[in-house]
Amino acid sequence: MSRAIDRRQFVRAVGGAGLVATAGFLQEDEAEEDPEPEEGGEVLVWDAGGTGGTYYPLSGEFKTIVEAATPHGLQVQSTGASVENVGSLAREDSDFALIQNDINFFAYNGTGLEEFEGRPIENLRGVASLYPETIHVLVAAGAGYESVADLAGATINTGDLGSGTQVNALQILETAGVEEFDEQNADFATAADQLRDGDIDAAFIVGGWPVGAVEELATTADVDILAIGDDLLEQLLDEIEFFAEDEIPGGTYDGVEEAVQTVSVQAMITTHEAVDETIVEEVTAAIFDNADELTIKAEFIDVESALDGMSIPLHPGAEAYFGERDEVDLDEELGDES
Incomplete structure (x- = not known):
């Protein structure tokens, strides 16, 4: 919807x-x-x-x-x-x-x-x-999404209904100015399957890296993790007191060789x-x-x-x-x- x-x-x-x-x-x-x-x-x-x-x-x-x-x-x-x-x-x-x-x-x-x-x-x-729970914004490699703001109009799994992941996903999308999107809600494993099968464009997964569902997905499909860029990062840290600056180290997941800037909660x-x-x-x-x-x-x-x-x-x-x-x-x- x-x-x-x-x-x-x-x-x-x-x-x-x-x-x-x-x-x-x-x-x-x-x-x-x-x-x-x-x-x-x-x-x-x-x-x-x-x-x-x-x-x-x-x-x-x-x-x-x-x-x-x-x-x-x-x-x-x-x-x-x-x-x-x-x-x-x-x-x-x-x-x-x-x-x-x-x-x-x-x-x-x-x-x-x-x-x-x-x-x-x-x-x-x-x-x-x-431990820090790191926010992963996953997209298919080569799909043309370079930032969270690019997800306008996309089909996005924001996590299970009522989960902390859904809360954080909607906070980030709102702050990035993403006002129109099709929301899907499912657990991490299902979200990974949806992304692999092309049923969604992006998935939010929140967990201490490496997250098992992301590890498995990255071994069977080419994925990218969108960075929370400097401007969006500054906004999130200013507006949402429990977000902290975080980074997913390069090599944590197959095919993602560079470190990815993001945010986390505890x-x-x-x-x-x-x-x-x-x-x-x-x-x-x-x-x-x-x-x-x-x-x-x-x-x-x-x-x-x-x-x-x-x-x-x-x-x-x-x-x-x-x-x-x-x-x-x-x-x-x-x-x-x-």
């Missing part, structure tokens, strides 16, 4: 999608079999994201670490990611979730998106920041206030005390950066863990958020 996106329409578009997600009317989550906790442990529900992104495989590594270091079992679920995960935590249907820091801020403060406007979700609590582990303080402390300690066992985003996941971009109040269990670490000054890192 062709649509003109202005600021009001942007909020309505994302708001409507997010309402569906947070109300829990999306397709039922893909979940593994229930884990069996040890004596004294609990089954903890952990919402990740789509299987083609970074959230899901990283959550699988967290599951292995947490189950080895604590008596608890993690039930990792594939979901539509950030906005949907906010809804699950709000309803206390899950115990932990991976959520972008900007979506956490909007949800907790009841602002930014229509489904949150005036309806703050005040039970959200932060556990830790993990991936966060989030929980809700009703989760037991001891459980949150145990899970936080398991992950950060054993971060050297990670193979995904291991270069970023570290105690020293775990509170960077923390956009909501810290859960007391996480505060107890980080408060005992010499590398962390809670007062300096959190200020008014603690």
